[in-house]
Amino acid sequence: MIKYKLSKRLDMLAKLSYPSRKLADIGTDHGYLPLYLLENSHIEHCILCDINIGPLENAKRSFREADFTNQTEFRLGSGIEPLEPAEVDTIVIAGMGGGLIIDILSHDLQKSLSFEKLLLQPMTEQNVLRQWLMDQGFKIKSDYYVHESSKYYEIIEISSRDDDATIDIHVHSADLEFGYRITRDNVSEYIKFLLYRRHKYETIIKQLANSASQTSKHDACVNKLITIDSILLKLKEEDL
Ligand SMILES: C[S@@+](CC[C@H](N)C(=O)[O-])C[C@H]1O[C@@H](n2cnc3c(N)ncnc32)[C@H](O)[C@@H]1O
16 A cells, blocks of 8 residues: 655644544545545544545545545535534645635534634635634634745644644734734744745835836735734744
8 A cells, every 4th residue: 555645735734633533624635634644543534525526536546545444434515514513523624715615614603613623724815714713703723834836835723722832923913814823833934934925025016116006006015014024023022
């Protein structure tokens, strides 16, 4: 049996799923994360869900050589609809837009709130998702940043359990584009993420320099730079 080596993004999700015993992967597609977790005995049982039959067949193909028949279930359906409330302790929703993650969780809010841990990896609209989660009473434990293929991936961990080893970014900045809380052991990656974003906004400002019609966009980018710099300064003052 070939053991899968996960991408950095999926590897971080695998680490964060600890110490789950029963996990559901929503929008599983290839099923690599559940396969890795079962191969390495990190979980006991996994429910692999997808809205489309093709991706669910992909996942079944990934498991063809593996002997996890009694530990896996493949369910066709949208979001968390194929699950019972609290049927698993951890839900993973990765590789989808923030808006789609909101649609999935809001379909049955009570059910969404019944799971101990949610690991969300939005590809877009991270700030909109964070705001929505806070408004609905989900507890954001921390944000994680993973650099892979010249891109930053963001993971939001929702958990009822508290973590003292976090830095509250939200008290430094109300702009949820730059996260909510981060763990102390991920602060160096977070600073690299801020510098990456800083570079992005500086580039846009340079491009807009000669365009009088884009003043509001220019000012919005300048405000983003001010916010990033104030977070960086606070982190420096706290010696992080
Ligand atoms: C880009 S893939 C992500 C695969 C994997 N989760 C990852 O992060 O690598 C997105 C998957 O989500 C599935 N999907 C899209 N909308 C969904 C929904 N409402 N409920 C369940 N799955 C959905 C798609 O069929 C597709 O397989």
